[in-house]
Amino acid sequence: MVLAELGASLRESLRKLNSGVSVSEEQVQEVLNEISRALIEADVSVKLVQEMKNKIKMTLATAGDNSNMNKKKLVLKAVQDELVSLLSPSTKPYQMSRKKPNVLLFVGLQGAGKTTTIAKFGGHYARKGWKVAMVCCDSFRAGAFDQLKQNATKLRIPFYGSYTEADPVLIAKKGVEQFRREKYEIVLIDTSGRHKQEAGLFEEMQEISAAVRPNSTVFVMDGTQGQAVYDQALGFHSAVDVGSVIVTKLDGHAKGGGALSAVAATGAPIGFLGTGEHFDDIEPFKARTFVNKLLGYGDVRGYAEEMKEARNSEGSKELAANMRKGKFTLRNFFTTMENMNKMGGLGRMMGGMGMGGMGGAGATQDAKKFKFMMDAMKDEELDGLVEFSLRTPERNKREEKAAGGGMGMPGMGMPGMGMPGMGMPGMGNMADMMQGLSGLGGMPQMGGAGMPSEEQIKAMMKNPQMAEMMKSMGGGVD
Numbered sequence: 191m192v193l194a195e196l197g198a199s200l201r202e203s204l205r206k207l208n209s210g211v212s213v214s215e216e217q218v219q220e221v222l223n224e225i226s227r228a229l230i231e232a233d234v235s236v237k238l239v240q241e242m243k244n245k246i247k248m249t250l251a252t253a254g255d256n257s258n259m260n261k262k263k264l265v266l267k268a269v270q271d272e273l274v275s276l277l278s279p280s281t282k283p284y285q286m287s288r289k290k291p292n293v294l295l296f297v298g299l300q301g302a303g304k305t306t307t308i309a310k311f312g313g314h315y316a317r318k319g320w321k322v323a324m325v326c327c328d329s330f331r332a333g334a335f336d337q338l339k340q341n342a343t344k345l346r347i348p349f350y351g352s353y354t355e356a357d358p359v360l361i362a363k364k365g366v367e368q369f370r371r372e373k374y375e376i377v378l379i380d381t382s383g384r385h386k387q388e389a390g391l392f393e394e395m396q397e398i399s400a401a402v403r404p405n406s407t408v409f410v411m412d413g414t415q416g417q418a419v420y421d422q423a424l425g426f427h428s429a430v431d432v433g434s435v436i437v438t439k440l441d442g443h444a445k446g447g448g449a450l451s452a453v454a455a456t457g458a459p460i461g462f463l464g465t466g467e468h469f470d471d472i473e474p475f476k477a478r479t480f481v482n483k484l485l486g487y488g489d490v491r492g493y494a495e496e497m498k499e500a501r502n503s504e505g506s507k508e509l510a511a512n513m514r515k516g517k518f519t520l521r522n523f524f525t526t527m528e529n530m531n532k533m534g535g536l537g538r539m540m541g542g543m544g545m546g547g548m549g550g551a552g553a554t555q556d557a558k559k560f561k562f563m564m565d566a567m568k569d570e571e572l573d574g575l576v577e578f579s580l581r582t583p584e585r586n587k588r589e590e591k592a593a594g595g596g597m598g599m600p601g602m603g604m605p606g607m608g609m610p611g612m613g614m615p616g617m618g619n620m621a622d623m624m625q626g627l628s629g630l631g632g633m634p635q636m637g638g639a640g641m642p643s644e645e646q647i648k649a650m651m652k653n654p655q656m657a658e659m660m661k662s663m664g665g666g667v668d
């Protein structure tokens with residue numbers, strides 16, 4: 191999780207409010223001091239932290255005895271609201287429209303991860319069905335076009351660039367004109383970077399911006415710089431009209447909180463967060479959602495929205511139809527895993543439900559092994575036409591080889607995943623979970639295509655059997 195250490199510190203501080211029957215003024219002061227210390231250690235500006243602390247105190251003093259909430263809840267809500275305010279800019283990012291060209295100009299210093307971020311951003315929208323294209327007009331850095339070309343090829347996204355043309359303005363203009371003619375919905379432009387803010391860099395950005403008339407300019411900044419990004423954001427914002435910011439390299443770095451709060455202080459909206467090295471390691475930024483996850487509350491609403499999108503695939507529709515008939519094959523399970531991967535995997539799903547301690551690296555690795563094993567299966571094996579218990583040495587060897595060995599049991603990559611009627615040991619729990627995920631088994635009004643609604647997810651997480659089952663798949667509750 192992004193800023194995991196900060197989140198753990200904040201949760202530990204707030205947990206102290208639950209230690210007694212009542213909450214004294216001394217306890218409140220101690221909790222606020224610990225929260226302030228945790229934020230400062232995450233490189234958040236001392237001035238911003240002090241302002242936040244004073245606002246929380248004022249909120250608590252104003253509420254007094256007039257509040258219907260008890261003091262514990264009042265403190266929790268005040269902390270939550272002020273953290274959201276700390277990370278909330280005064281403006282909103284550009285909202286793209288379908289079936290029209292949305293040209294986005296990406297700018298930033300060299301080393302911030304601009305080219306990789308463009309690939310992540312493009313992949314994010316391509317997976318949602320948008321027509322995406324990339325243009326490389328970075329003629330300053332050696333290998334820039336090769337990097338963008340490789341990324342675009344892996345993501346199967348069209349790209350434009352030149353090995354011979356040295357004028358970045360001309361490259362940008364030709365690329366954008368081509369993709370506008372071909373009716374692409376999102377055109378992403380990669381520009382040159384420098385090791386520091388130079389007049390030549392700003393001049394080049396302004397010329398490219400004038401030539402292609404982008405709908406929005408996206409500033410990509412390195413989150414490891416902490417509150418130092420404040421000056422960067424202001425500098426770029428004064429040179430070009432920055433529409434939004436993407437903060438990169440936030441996976442576990444201690445200074446990420448400072449970077450986020452510094453950007454928000456400039457008034458520039460944060461659009462996305464870069465959270466890792468892979469193409470799917472990018473998350474839309476919403477201040478309240480981010481704070482909820484940070485405090486361990488989860489983001490059920492946000493994850494339910496992503497689940498709605500996953501319902502539209504043919505595989506998901508087939509899964510829902512089969513489950514209504516009481517049928518659940520390995521192919522259906524494969525589809526479910528694919529949908530989970532599109533939404534960030536088991537770990538992110540658990541985090542979205544406020545169960546961040548579950549579905550850790552071990553469970554994710556086991557899931558990958560199980561997927562490789564299913565890749566090696568024959569159609570009749572995937573479709574349940576062959577009893578799983580009727581195994582042959584040839585099948586065992588084939589599946590073990592595909593999964594790379596180290597499986598928990600012969601031919602199985604994950605413990606506790608079996609299916610009654612398929613002869614797969616211990617799969618009853620997984621069947622129950624899949625019924626829960628599909629809205630069956632005591633959850634009427636299924637959301638569609640085997641994916642639950644927001645209300646169903648909340649109900650699932652209150653079910654002790656479901657909670658125990660999730661523990662068996664990757665850890666305990668935070």
